[in-house]
Amino acid sequence: MIELANITKRFGPVVALSGVSLRAQGGEVLGLLGENGAGKSTLMNVLYGLVQPDEGEIKLSGEAVRVRSPRDAQRLGIGMVHQHFKLVPTLSVIDNLRLANKTCTHADVEKWLGQLRWELDLAARVEMLSVGQQQRVEILKALMAGSEKARVLVLDEPTAVLTPQETEELFAAIKTLRGAGAAVIFISHKLHEVTEVCDRITILRRGEVVFEGKCDSLSAGEMAEKMVGAKVALPRLERAGEAQGETVLGVERLSNGRLRNATLTVRRGEIVGVAGVDGNGQRELVEAIVGAAAIEAGAVTIAGETMTRASIRERMAKVAFIADDRHREATILPLSVQQNLMLKDYRDKRFSVMGWLRFGAWREHSAALMQRFDVRAAGPGEPLGRLSGGNQQKVVLARELHGNKPLVVAVNPTRGLDVGATAFVMRELLAARARGAGVLLVHSDLDELLAISDRVLVLHDGTLTASDWPACDKQAIGRLMLGLAARGAA
Known part of the structure; x- marks a missing residue:
């Protein structure tokens, strides 16, 4: 059994954990839940x-x-798999494993593979493997x-980038480890997965434990309510037939790097979802649309204008872009909330005159956006890096969607x-659809994508394929994500 007893951790004046206790028994799966900033990552880092x-x-x-260090944790039999993989892509599987344990042999690995019922080519380079x-x-x-x-x-967040089939295989492995006597601590925001795989749960809110008990003693809705302190329901699209609005995005026979001969359209008043495991051409598709990469072949039309050779600035006049990595592509963390909100609008004549910035107008505009999009910060001047992940994303939404x-x-x-x-994010995308915008949603979370998409395309190995959604089921989409023929009607 592993136990963390009365853990308190402060970062300056901020109390990240306040007397938190957690225990995980051998032979069980413990779900650790909480909203962004609740203290889950800090507790596991301890x-x-x-x-x-x-x-x-x-x-x-x-x-x-x-x-005192990860090496101490490993000697004690404590392992941790982070959401963002820490592998060397150019090395083989066995070489990556030897970076963690230089004495491991092929026989050692095969023993674990047999126990977990997995197959892996130990000589294959990691970059050639699926997610x-x-x-x-x-x-x-x-x-x-x-x-x-x-x-332990x-x-x-182990299922964040997996297909439904890969998620099922992971859950089977988790149950095997549980049966072998290991304690598994499962961190996830997907509550239906928590109810499927976990025996007990511990819920944190604002650095304190607010619930500890058997997983089946709470419904998914009750878990969400304890996490955030209020009732929460994920929105779903009320479908009312196919969108009849004008085409706001046309992609015709587009090839760009891994992407091959892709064609799609998005009309006003609809959300078109692009499903797929990360790394199958999503980045190439998006970069070609927003102008971040040159187009090798094909054409892009936005709001009736050919944009194939247009600059990023010309395209951004017509496109609200919510980038994949908010830290690297959408925000500048050391800058203030206000400065991040104004990254695209500072040239507007409302906020600058002949090169002179109108800071009063900046502050007024930023304060209005913070109120409208419920950005929780000390004020417009607070550095963005101090905000939780959810509030950082609200800043991105406010900047992109207000126009x-x-x-x-x-x-x-x-x-x-x-x-x-x-x-909140899903409601804002639905609101954009309702006011007549066309939305292209490229998302690796299949449940969320299906919940709000009018139509769904699937991207696998650079090829874009139309699905029958909503006439087909989730498993059919998952098969297309793996490059297999779709089966199964809704």
Whole structure:
């Protein structure tokens, strides 16, 4: 059994954890839930030796232990798989495993593969593997890094980029590990997955434990309510027939890097979803549309104008773009909330005159957007990096969606967000659709994509294929994501 007892951690004046206690028994799956900023990552970083607590202790099988580094955690049989993989793509599978444990042999790996009923080519370079296979390598690294038998495995958002079939295979492996006596700590915002795979749950809110008990004692809705302190329901699209508006995005026989001969249209008043496992051409498609990459062949039309050779600035006059990685592509964390809100509008004559910036107008405009989009910050001057992930994403939404542009391109807009922030983002996309914008939603979370999409295309290995959604079911979409023939009607 692993136990964290009365853990308190402060970062300056901010109390990230306040007397938090958590225990996970061998042979069980413990779900760790909480909204963004609740303290889940800090607590697991304490367990894994990445953060030292100010108060409290860690106990393993009843004995107090010191975990000063990840190496200490690994020696104790504690492994952690982060949401963003930490593999060397140019090395083989076995070489990546040996970076974690230099003594591991092919026989050691095959033993684990047999136990988990997995297949992996140990000589294959990691960059040639699917996302699901790469995750298997990460799990094997965590299991083999320390003691011969891993006692505790922490999985942080493990299904975020998996197809439904890969998720089922992961759950089977988790249940196998549970049956072998390991304690698995499962962190997820997907509550239906928590109810499927977890035995008990611990819910954090604002750095404190607000619930601990059996998973089946709460419904998914009750879990969400305890996470955010209020009732939350993810919105769903009320379909009323095919959109009849004018075409706001036309992509014709587009080829760009991995992307091959892609064709699609988006009309006013509809959300067109693009499903697919990350790395199958999504980035190439989006970059070609917004102008971040040159187009090798084909054409792009936005709001009736040919934009194939247009600059990014010309396209952004018509496109609201919610980028995939808000830290690298959509915001500048050291700048203030106000400065991030004005990144695209500072040239507007409302906010500058002959090169002189009108800071009063900036502040007034930013304050209005913060109120409209419920951005929770000390004020417009607060550095964006101090905000939670959900509030950072609200800043991006406020900047992009307030101008009523005809086309919205949103890429994984809820990645890493809690259920409350996810519901907010989905409602804003539906609101853009309702006011007549066309929305292209490129999303790796299939449940969320299907919930609000009028039509769904699937991108696999650079090829874009139309599905029968909503006439087909989720499993049919999942098969197309794997490059297989779709089967199954709704």
